[in-house]
Amino acid sequence: DGGITQSPKYLFRKEGQNVTLSCEQNLNHDAMYWYRQDPGQGLRLIYYSQIVNDFQKGDIAEGYSVSREKKESFPLTVTSAQKNPTAFYLCASWAGRHQETQYFGPGTRLLVL
Amino acid sequence: AQSVTQPDIHITVSEGASLELRCNYSYGATPYLFWYVQSPGQGLQLLLKYFSGDTLVQGIKGFEAEFKRSQSSFNLRKPSVHWSDAAEYFCAAFTGGGNKLTFGTGTQLKVEL
Numbered sequence: 001d002g003g004i005t006q007s008p009k010y011l012f013r014k015e016g017q018n019v020t021l022s023c024e025q026n027l028n029h030d031a032m033y034w035y036r037q038d039p040g041q042g043l044r045l046i047y048y049s050q051i052v053n054d055f056q057k058g059d060i061a062e063g064y065s066v067s068r069e070k071k072e073s074f075p076l077t078v079t080s081a082q083k084n085p086t087a088f089y090l091c092a093s094w095a096g097r098h099q100e101t102q103y104f105g106p107g108t109r110l111l112v113l
Numbered sequence: 114a115q116s117v118t119q120p121d122i123h124i125t126v127s128e129g130a131s132l133e134l135r136c137n138y139s140y141g142a143t144p145y146l147f148w149y150v151q152s153p154g155q156g157l158q159l160l161l162k163y164f165s166g167d168t169l170v171q172g173i174k175g176f177e178a179e180f181k182r183s184q185s186s187f188n189l190r191k192p193s194v195h196w197s198d199a200a201e202y203f204c205a206a207f208t209g210g211g212n213k214l215t216f217g218t219g220t221q222l223k224v225e226l
Contacts (some may be wrong), residue, residue, distance in 0.1 A: 004156075031212055040122065042218040043157075050212065058213070092158060094212060101147055101207075102214055103157060104156035 002027045004105035006091050011110045013078065013085060021076045021108045023091035031094040032074035033102065036060060036087045043090065049074055065108075078110060086112050115140050117206050119217035127225045134189040135222050136204030145207035146187040147214070147224050148178055150199050160202075163187060174198070199224045 004025045013019045025032065031050045035043040045058030051069040063082025068074055078085045088109050092102040104106075118137045125131055138144060145164050147155040161172025166178040178189045187204060204217040 015119075015132040040218060042215075044216075045213060048213065070153075092157075092214075096212070101159050101162055104149075104158075106156045107154070109154070 004091060004093055004103060006089075006105040008108060009106070010106055013110060014111050014113050016080045019081050019110070021078070021089055022024070022090075023076065023105060024072055025035070025037055025074075025091075025093045025103075025105075026072060027093055027103065028071070029093035029103075030071070030096045032068070033092040033094070034058075034064075034066065034074070034076045035090045035092065037090060037107075038087050046076065046089075075089050077102045085110050115144075115206070115208055116213050117204055117217040119202075119204055119220050121132050121220045122218070123221045123223065125223040126226060128196050130200065132189075132191045132194045132198070132222070134202050134204075134222070136187045136189065136217060137185050138187065138204075139185065140145060140206065140208070143180075143182060146178075146180065147205045147207070148172065148176070148187075148189045148198050149203045149205060150174075150200050151203065151219075160189070194222075194224055196224045196226055198222060 033048040034046040044060050046064040049055035065077045065105045090107045091105040094102045117137045147162045148160040151157050161170050161174050163170050163180050201219045201221050203219045205214045
């Protein structure tokens with residue numbers, strides 16, 4: 001079955017540590033997205049990539065970094081510069097056709113120790 | 114600025130009662146509109162979408178939504194709610210720039226037995 005996988009399901013970060021969240025899709029979608037979800041704030045866009053080796057900042061990119069070396073993969077690194085990283089992180093992909101919507105992975109919950 | 118508003122943070126309904134969740138958008142032109150549902154700790158699942166044409170759209174799980182241009186609204190409805198419908202519901206609009214979705218802040222639905 002085609003879909004989006006995210007790992008790990010739960011991730012713990014220590015102070016000053018960088019952590020990387022994995023996102024993989026086998027839908028052959030060109031575009032991929034990272035969202036952060038906090039209670040009462042909906043989903044906010046962190047970074048997105050429309051093609052391999054290219055990505056753009058979203059609304060809350062500070063303290064995060066991404067790479068897009070392969071079409072299937074769009075990992076997100078939460079750096080030590082992100083002072084409030086505790087949140088639920090969702091990855092999504094899009095086929096690029098306006099009649100289609102974005103498909104979402106199951107999410108990763110990041111907690112700070 | 115372009116935005117999506119869900120005025121109700123929490124809604125409680127009795128099982129078997131009808132449901133309406135409100136969504137308003139603010140865009141220069143009619144955007145593509147979506148409703149998603151999220152169970153606790155899970156990703157988002159698409160309920161339905163509106164691109165053009167018939168203003169009443171049918172979705173999965175017995176949901177429907179009506180697009181009203183004059184009111185800039187896209188409200189989600191269900192005639193008879195089931196206990197399993199308890200979840201968080203998000204309205205979203207597709208903006209052409211960067212192929213990005215803009216989300217409302219969500220409505221948490223509680224179903225009383």
